[in-house]
Amino acid sequence: MSALLEVRDLKTYFPIRSGVLARTVGWVKAVDGVSFQIQPGKTLGLVGESGCGKTTVGRSILRLIPPTAGSVAFNRQDLLALRGEELRRIRRKMQIIFQDPVSSLNPRMRIGNIIGEPIEVHKIASGAEKRKMVASLLQRVGLDENDANKYPHEFSGGQRQRIGIARAIALSPDFIVCDEPVSALDVSIQGQILNLLADLRAERNIAYLFIAHNLAVVEHFSDDVAVMYLGRIVEKADARELYANPKHPYTIALLSAAPEPEPGRKRDRIVLGGEVPSPANPPSGCPFHPRCQLTREAAKGSGDPSALITFSPRGMTGSISLRVLDFGGAVEVESGGEKFPVLKKCVTEVPPLEAKDGKPGHTAACWVTK
Numbered sequence: 001m002s003a004l005l006e007v008r009d010l011k012t013y014f015p016i017r018s019g020v021l022a023r024t025v026g027w028v029k030a031v032d033g034v035s036f037q038i039q040p041g042k043t044l045g046l047v048g049e050s051g052c053g054k055t056t057v058g059r060s061i062l063r064l065i066p067p068t069a070g071s072v073a074f075n076r077q078d079l080l081a082l083r084g085e086e087l088r089r090i091r092r093k094m095q096i097i098f099q100d101p102v103s104s105l106n107p108r109m110r111i112g113n114i115i116g117e118p119i120e121v122h123k124i125a126s127g128a129e130k131r132k133m134v135a136s137l138l139q140r141v142g143l144d145e146n147d148a149n150k151y152p153h154e155f156s157g158g159q160r161q162r163i164g165i166a167r168a169i170a171l172s173p174d175f176i177v178c179d180e181p182v183s184a185l186d187v188s189i190q191g192q193i194l195n196l197l198a199d200l201r202a203e204r205n206i207a208y209l210f211i212a213h214n215l216a217v218v219e220h221f222s223d224d225v226a227v228m229y230l231g232r233i234v235e236k237a238d239a240r241e242l243y244a245n246p247k248h249p250y251t252i253a254l255l256s257a258a259p260e261p262e263p264g265r266k267r268d269r270i271v272l273g274g275e276v277p278s279p280a281n282p283p284s285g286c287p288f289h290p291r292c293q294l295t296r297e298a299a300k301g302s303g304d305p306s307a308l309i310t311f312s313p314r315g316m317t318g319s320i321s322l323r324v325l326d327f328g329g330a331v332e333v334e335s336g337g338e339k340f341p342v343l344k345k346c347v348t349e350v351p352p353l354e355a356k357d358g359k360p361g362h363t364a365a366c367w368v369t370k
Helices: 054-061 084-093 111-121 127-140 145-149 157-169 187-204 215-221 239-244 249-256 293-300 344-348
Strands: 005-018 023-038 043-047 069-074 094-097 175-179 207-211 224-229 232-238 308-311 320-323 330-335 338-343
Touching (some): 005 054, 023 043, 023 054, 023 207, 023 232, 043 215, 054 094, 054 175, 084 094, 094 157, 111 127, 157 187, 187 215, 215 239, 224 239, 224 249, 232 239, 232 249, 330 344, 338 344
Parallel strands (some): 043 207, 043 224, 094 175, 175 207
Antiparallel strands (some): 005 023, 005 069, 224 232, 308 320, 330 338
16 A cells, blocks of 8 residues: 655754844754655654654744655645645645644634634635534534634633534545644543544544554544654654654653552663753764663763673663774763763764564664664
């Protein structure tokens, strides 16, 4: 089956301007070479800490933010080459659910007009037929058809998100970017919204790019998961495979921070040292090397290519073993006021996403792990 959406080497940079003439003096590399595919009816979860570029990826795909470079193919059409009427037509098939259900709804418009606006703009229906479609959409997302005459402030947060979903599915899209659609909602309401999205996916064969912070939600809802760090995807795998067998040191640390659902059971928390780098001045080589404990430990045995290093990351009671290969020796770097050795290759070369031990399709961008 061919991919519905194929993103290759997507880059989105924002200029840093300074001086009276507002000249460009640098670039914020919000998205720096992201690639992935999404099949029809499937969900790709995109996770990472705040500021890593998740939302920018979603908005760049939809052309809400102009990408700097790369390619985005939707149903084999090059989205970045489309203009005018061609772009407007294909946008019927691609929609977004925003993170904040309050600011994404116009407070001066009635709900019927908010949901019906895309229907009328794309000349699908008008008048009584449009009102009938709006009533049907409201009922489908669990609201009353009479709610069409109300304003957004008359609804709760969960109800407003349902309105946002109704607007997103009004044009029967094939692909929806879900930009943290449940992060602003109570836990009980989160479950209702996720169940609604899952039902719509099954009914309409919709593909999702599901952006979220909640790792448990992503594991439950997604078919595949991609982990982002500083504008790059550092690991990608089947959801169950990634949570059971993480390969990238950042993914391991990220999963260790997830709350443990079972009372009385504690999870070993890996505490990352060093400073979080700026996307305006990212580190050379592997962007994670200033905070990576694996490369620090591997650097200690870099003189012996056959050395087997076993160590316990900070805050973790278990241990990790890794076999050091020939990485060209070690170099000293400084982060957070601390100097320490790391593998030279981690500083000089960017690791590609390559296959790791595990299920087929499990890739990670790390020189150290196997």
